[in-house]
Amino acid sequence: MIVKRVTNLKYRTDFYDIISHRDVRIALEIGVEFGYNARDILAHIPSIEMLHLVDPFDGSLTKKQWWKDGRILNKCKETIGECADRVSYVQKKSWEAYPDFEDSSLDFIHIDGAHHHHGVIQDILDWWPKVKEGCVFSGHDYYSKSKKRNVLPVVNWIFKDREIFCTNESRRELVNSPTWWVIKEGDLDFDDSVLKNSRILIPEEFYYVEEEYVEIDKF
Numbered sequence: 001m002i003v004k005r006v007t008n009l010k011y012r013t014d015f016y017d018i019i020s021h022r023d024v025r026i027a028l029e030i031g032v033e034f035g036y037n038a039r040d041i042l043a044h045i046p047s048i049e050m051l052h053l054v055d056p057f058d059g060s061l062t063k064k065q066w067w068k069d070g071r072i073l074n075k076c077k078e079t080i081g082e083c084a085d086r087v088s089y090v091q092k093k094s095w096e097a098y099p100d101f102e103d104s105s106l107d108f109i110h111i112d113g114a115h116h117h118h119g120v121i122q123d124i125l126d127w128w129p130k131v132k133e134g135c136v137f138s139g140h141d142y143y144s145k146s147k148k149r150n151v152l153p154v155v156n157w158i159f160k161d162r163e164i165f166c167t168n169e170s171r172r173e174l175v176n177s178p179t180w181w182v183i184k185e186g187d188l189d190f191d192d193s194v195l196k197n198s199r200i201l202i203p204e205e206f207y208y209v210e211e212e213y214v215e216i217d218k219f
């Protein structure tokens with residue numbers, strides 16, 4: 001697998017900057033937590049009129065007990081601050097929320113919810129139809145320091161015939177996790193029957209990537 005590593009995009013905010021000219025109006029993030037990334041998206045893509053924030057915000061998908069008392073949503077609202085009228089809170093799990101959205105209704109999507117194989121595959125398959133043709137479909141943690149995080153092989157597997165890009169946050173220093181993205185072009189050719197098995201076996205070849213270094217000013 002070849003991934004195009006964009007050397008001049010050091011942080012995810014650099015990525016939002018280069019897509020900010022694309023007339024992104026309706027966007028969506030899956031996995032919001034305290035809203036830090038949502039705040040970055042809103043600040044760096046000023047054309048966004050509505051950013052839908054999909055997260056149960058109730059600690060049901062995390063082991064962090066102290067989230068279960070509602071503090072997480074309050075903290076997120078605090079983070080979003082003055083941008084409150086540009087967001088909507090979709091307090092659901094991603095697999096419950098996707099039927100609420102029309103196909104081809106989103107200009108940009110960012111996935112940072114479940115990080116296990118099954119969850120990442122399901123999010124990509126469920127939400128791909130929701131994004132308009134030619135728009136950006138992205139997610140966090142292409143590389144990750146945690147062994148439990150499995151985004152890379154899933155992205156490589158599902159998008160094996162497409163151009164995959166990622167930001168240049170360092171995988172070796174393990175400080176930040178790169179954002180990956182592809183451009184929505186057509187339906188996905190992927191056999192979703194794999195989702196019937198919660199212990200999905202991804203073919204070995206998709207765990208390995210060759211990086212092609214590129215520079216991009218505008219996307």
Ligand SMILES: C[S@@+](CC[C@H](N)C(=O)[O-])C[C@H]1O[C@@H](n2cnc3c(N)ncnc32)[C@H](O)[C@@H]1O
Nearest residue numbers: 031032033036037054055061093094112113114
């Ligand atoms: C890593 S945090 C998100 C961080 C946030 N994107 C940021 O960078 O500021 C993960 C969040 O994903 C949420 N989450 C996990 N699985 C999810 C799912 N299937 N649907 C919606 N949210 C999910 C959790 O509740 C948690 O708040």
